[in-house]
Amino acid sequence: MENAFIKTENLSFSYENGDGGENAVLYDINLEIEKGAFVAILGHNGSGKSTLAKLLNMILTPTGGKIYIDGTDITKPDMSEKDIIDLRSKIGMVFQNPDNQLVATIVEEDVAFGPENLGVEPAEIRRRVDEALATVGMTKYARHSPHQLSGGQKQRVAIAGAIAMLPECIVFDESTAMLDPMGRAEVMNTIEKLNREKNITVLHITHNMNEALCADRVIVMSDGRIILDGVPDEVFSHVEELKSVGLGVPQAAELMYSLSKNGIEIGKITGDENKCAQKLFDLINEK
């Protein structure tokens, strides 16, 4: 892949723990993600997903290896403060708890926070804020206070805040985890729209298998390593491997796995419900 937007080479990271020792969290991560991709990242608690995300925009600095963003080596020692700001405007992040990432007491002021930090002209900030709020469908709430909004709405405001910096990539770190099914659907629709219509590269960290099925590519992490990487169908056919690292699989894959374990010839396991239904249909027809 020549035009990889994100590329890591033997990336490793350890946190320093209290007594001066080191707590290794990521080992030798080699990863390439092209522009415009929609990648889901799965992994059990503590597998290093958030750490990987925070390395990409220099909230954390790697202890080994290299990271290239859009062709630039961000681990080089002469990164100036301006380079870091540039990098962070390219890679937006949306976190789990909507309450802890909104800064201002009014929705539109919050969306303006990023561009304001970048020193954008007031008229241009206004334009970006209006556009970002329209993209996430929150124009009506521009003058509201965040605490009057539902979880899904708050999370959409946080997404608007990231979009207003005109990023090329947005990392969602379990951004749907604290939401009810309605809020989840709202946020997932917004994410898919951004990926399709604005061609924003999406890294979606999640514990929800159905959300992972929406992606073009799924990366599975365990104990600081990438253990599976591929299109959802391919990844979810490794049911046993996924189970052994404490992850579930989509219901369709679970069903096909049980059937094949009980000696029913079902072919390749997939997470896709329609494909699964088709196979069952064929199977019944054959009999």
Next chain:
Amino acid sequence: MIKDITIGQYFPGESVLHHLDPRTKLLLTVLYIVILFMAKSMLAFILIVLLTAALIPISGISFKVIAKSLKPLLFIIIFTMTLNLFFTKGEGEPLLSFWIINIYKEGVSFAIYMIVRIICLITGTGVILTYTTSPIQLTDGIEQLLAPLSKIKLPVHEFAMMMSCALRFIPTLVEETDKIMSAQKARGADFTSGSLIRRAKAIIPILIPLFVSAFRRADELAVAMECRCYHGGEGRTRMNSLHFSARDLLVTLVFVLFGAGVVLLNIFTRGIGIGI
């Protein structure tokens, strides 16, 4: 129950006072307080009461709200009144005297002036500033007014950012306090009976989780802010920058005229004996 507490009571509206620049309002508040404490004669006081009374309907804030805001001060008002009434020594015969207490004419007028002063102070600063200015405008105004101080390396921007983050998190933390209290009550905690010390002790199991969560929130917020390119006040622009308009000048002029009126009345009424 704790949700009823409103801090920084702002009442949105469209009045002239709402549309003034927050910097003007901050300056007017100072000016108003100065005028209030300069007044030394009855006529000067009447002038100020007129000004304050006129500001209330102009601001569109209801009298009920004002009355409510004065209620917690009732004790202080009565206390100062009594103090002034009983302990002011005047010339001439006391108006009333029994046991060791003598009430003089001067004491009565002093007490009245003091009450008028306190009521005007609360009402005036309320309608000029706190009721008619949103918290964001207020912090923006303070930041801009204090901006010259950053030349001598005072962290003005950081201070303003801290204030606005605090204002942003008040509702969140209030909600959280409510939740923790309910959780503790469900475990049998009792916050409403027993001695003062017992009740104070019952607060500790609320404060500790509240602090822990506030620190965790602060940590997450800091990362989120960094992700959105926050790097201090340097090179930062604002979407809604503040603008002075003709309105600001006009209202300031009115206040200055009132100030001048008070000074003149001070000087001229003194001679004819209505001064204090």
